[in-house]
Amino acid sequence: xxxVLVAGGYPGPGEALSSAxxxxxxxxxxxxxxxxxxxxxxxxxxxxxxxxxxxxxxGFGQIYDPVTGTFRxxxxxxxxxxxxxxxxxxxxxxxxxxxxxxxxxxxxxVMLVVGGDPDITTIxxxxxxxxARGIVGGKFNPIGSVxxxxxxxxxxxxxxxxSSLKNSxxxxxxxxxxxxxxxxxxxxxxxxxxxxxxxxxxxxxxxSTAPASLMNEPRHDPMTVMLADGRVLTLGEGYGTxxxxxxxNSAAS
Numbered sequence: 442x443x444x445v446l447v448a449g450g451y452p453g454p455g456e457a458l459s460s461a462x463x464x465x466x467x468x469x470x471x472x473x474x475x476x477x478x479x480x481x482x483x484x485x486x487x488x489x490x491x492x493x494x495x496x497x498x499x500g501f502g503q504i505y506d507p508v509t510g511t512f513r514x515x516x517x518x519x520x521x522x523x524x525x526x527x528x529x530x531x532x533x534x535x536x537x538x539x540x541x542x543x544x545x546x547x548x549x550x551v552m553l554v555v556g557g558d559p560d561i562t563t564i565x566x567x568x569x570x571x572x573a574r575g576i577v578g579g580k581f582n583p584i585g586s587v588x589x590x591x592x593x594x595x596x597x598x599x600x601x602x603x604s605s606l607k608n609s610x611x612x613x614x615x616x617x618x619x620x621x622x623x624x625x626x627x628x629x630x631x632x633x634x635x636x637x638x639x640x641x642x643x644x645x646x647x648x649s650t651a652p653a654s655l656m657n658e659p660r661h662d663p664m665t666v667m668l669a670d671g672r673v674l675t676l677g678e679g680y681g682t683x684x685x686x687x688x689x690n691s692a693a694s
Contacts (some may be wrong), residue, residue: 522623624660
């Protein structure tokens with residue numbers, strides 16, 4: 442319905458929140474949305490909207506029901522999730538992958554994946570496959586090992602295809618099926634890592650890359666927002682400023 446659920450949070454070192462709120466952009470107002478059954482910090486709070494309107498928060502092991510306004514525990518958890526064309530959700534953890542069926546509330550382990558600690562990104566591709574990227578050692582480790590693969594689920598069986606994507610920056614699916622890869626982290630003397638302003642396009646079908654124009658500011662793993670005109674807004678995870686990525690130096694086709 443256009444509203445935004447905000448659950449959990451990280452108020453300070455060693456702390457986590459269990460409270461939740463709903464933001465209504467139409468009115469600019471916030472309303473209380475109850476409490477999760479356990480506290481959750483921001484880094485693990487990636488959420489996925491299910492076809493029935495509920496919200497799966499795999500990192501917190503929670504499901505939110507907007508009809509009842511309540512949270513409940515899930516039997517499994519994960520670090521990232523993507524809703525498949527058949528309505529099920531693919532949930533990836535560090536070393537396990539599950540398929541969650543919202544209709545039956547059943548979790549099924551389907552495959553192993555090289556995971557991250559705790560950084561896993563999933564993108565549902567236009568053809569129904571899922572691109573998954575894991576960063577062993579964490580995204581803030583400039584020498585972390587990046588592994589990626591493309592998964593296709595056929596019923597309860599799965600097919601795994603290799604991917605040459607080895608970048609720890611932000612991933613954003615474009616309208617033409619390509620993926621914009623923005624930013625990265627490289628080793629720097631006397632520092633754990635240095636953000637870059639690099640950017641390129643990744644084509645899953647051909648498993649190939651093409652250069653994109655550089656970002657205005659160095660960023661590691663910025664948040665990305667697809668704008669209505671096909672451009673991509675990037676912000677955060679850099680030096681505190683924001684920039685605008687324009688695919689192919691123009692509005693995306």
